[in-house]
Amino acid sequence: xRENDPSKEGFTVxxxxxxGEIDYQKLIEDFGxxxxxxxxxxxxxxxxxxxxxxxxxxxxxxxxxxxRILDDYEEGKKFALYTGRxxxxxxxxxxxxxxxxxxxxxxxxxxxxxxxxTDDEKFLFxxxxxxxxxxxxxxxxxxxxxxxGFDPDKTHIFIDTEYIHELYPLALKVGxxxxxxxxxxxxxxxxxxxxxxxxxxxxxxxxxxLPTELEGEEVPVLIPCGIDQDPHFRLTRxxxxxxxxxxxxxLHNKLAPSLDGTGKMSASQPKTTIFTTDEPxxxxxxxNEAFTGGRISASEQREKGGDPDICSVxxxxxxxxxxxxxxxxxxxxxxxxxxxxxGECKQILKxxxxxxxxxxxxxxxxxxxxxxxxxxxxxx
Ligand code: TRP
Numbered sequence: 001x002r003e004n005d006p007s008k009e010g011f012t013v014x015x016x017x018x019x020g021e022i023d024y025q026k027l028i029e030d031f032g033x034x035x036x037x038x039x040x041x042x043x044x045x046x047x048x049x050x051x052x053x054x055x056x057x058x059x060x061x062x063x064x065x066x067x068r069i070l071d072d073y074e075e076g077k078k079f080a081l082y083t084g085r086x087x088x089x090x091x092x093x094x095x096x097x098x099x100x101x102x103x104x105x106x107x108x109x110x111x112x113x114x115x116x117x118t119d120d121e122k123f124l125f126x127x128x129x130x131x132x133x134x135x136x137x138x139x140x141x142x143x144x145x146x147x148x149g150f151d152p153d154k155t156h157i158f159i160d161t162e163y164i165h166e167l168y169p170l171a172l173k174v175g176x177x178x179x180x181x182x183x184x185x186x187x188x189x190x191x192x193x194x195x196x197x198x199x200x201x202x203x204x205x206x207x208x209x210l211p212t213e214l215e216g217e218e219v220p221v222l223i224p225c226g227i228d229q230d231p232h233f234r235l236t237r238x239x240x241x242x243x244x245x246x247x248x249x250x251l252h253n254k255l256a257p258s259l260d261g262t263g264k265m266s267a268s269q270p271k272t273t274i275f276t277t278d279e280p281x282x283x284x285x286x287x288n289e290a291f292t293g294g295r296i297s298a299s300e301q302r303e304k305g306g307d308p309d310i311c312s313v314x315x316x317x318x319x320x321x322x323x324x325x326x327x328x329x330x331x332x333x334x335x336x337x338x339x340x341x342x343g344e345c346k347q348i349l350k351x352x353x354x355x356x357x358x359x360x361x362x363x364x365x366x367x368x369x370x371x372x373x374x375x376x377x378x379x380x
Contacts, residue, residue, distance in 0.1 A: 013228050014188055016125055018264045024061060024227070024254055031230050033062040033252065043070055048108035053323050054101050054253065062227060064237070065249035069222050073109065079220040080211035081105060082248070084116035084204070087137035088126055091144040091276045093320055093353075094256030094265035100320075101253065102224045103148050106155070115145055115157040116207050124196040135159065139371065144276050146367035146374055147360055157374045160203060165378040170206035170213065175199055177239040186231045204229075205236040208248040220246055227252040257315045261291030276364065280354050287313070287350045293335070294342040301338055308332040313342070313349050321352040 011020030013027060028035060036055065040063070045051040047070060054060045069079050083102050085095060106113050119134035126134075138159045145157060160167065183189065183198060211219035223233060230252060237247040255264040259272040266273060274286060293307030293314070308314040314332060322328050331348070334340040 015228050028062050033064050036061050036063050052104045060251050060253045062252040069249045079222050081113040082207045082221050082223050083225055085141050086118045086122045087134050087141045088122040089267045091141050093274045098224045098253050113155045114207050117159045120160045121200055143364045143367040146370050147363035152373050156376045158376050162377045167206040170209050171202040173243045174205040175202035201232050204232045208236050209245045221248040223248050223250045226255050256319050259290040259312045261312045283353050287346050292342045305338040306335045308335045
């Protein structure tokens, strides 16, 4: 039985399965993390001058040891960032959330960033995929990361199968300390799980200790990631000190919602997910079809107003596409008052997304020539 038992809670959150209406507060309790509270946000603001909208809006809502990262930082000890991506397909805008945030952290704190592309993971967990597929998506995804403007001198992107010489000794140290019954309980594995998948968590742990190895001195690591990835790092934290490293700290984000109003944005639901490679027509079509909090007819909506709280259009704006709080609040208010109808509101979002994507795609094309500058390899 997995730790987050869907039969009891009506939702499931594991690194490989997210389903149902997620109770994020319950996850904080189940996983044993801390809330990102006002005090922490104020403190970040004090240290770097401002707080990203994803912090203010409760999107990065949970953490482990972020206060320790700030304590160390204020004493002059720099941390390193680590995050990653399982290259199972093209990047969608939900994936960009933690990366946009990580980019902000890198800039404000002036720190190194390690980015893991797990072609091995997606090969092991997706029965039909080949290593060639996952490797080529890793390169595609790397272009999205580069396009977000990470500092080339401080950003190290690696694909597991090409960086394994560096990762393997660390993964072995982790693997030796994890027992199967624990890994099984945390991830919900059973006797039919392939043995590659059982070891995989050790590979995702390894980069938590990589900066320390590469720098030859203790470097604390901060991981901005979706809350669904926490189970891996809970295991890492349990054993870190026994193998001579400090526990990685984490900042967790809520998962980006899908356009149909149910659950999380998912690459397996292409019609309700916006990919970074989508054309303007795709955006038009998907937003036209998006679930809203609108009423049955225009006249009823004018009279009674809509419900922005359940609206996926408003959610997209809130989570990613509108950094201006004033604009988000204003549109929500106009919706409640019946002053704006869904068509017009969708139009505003479409323009935001198309504007974002056209710039992103231009930078993404240019990133093709920068791949070698960002990728670190220890074998081909
Ligand atoms: N398992 C993650 C995924 O499927 C990829 C990943 C590897 C990752 N290392 C990470 C995600 C560190 C967040 C932080 O996308």
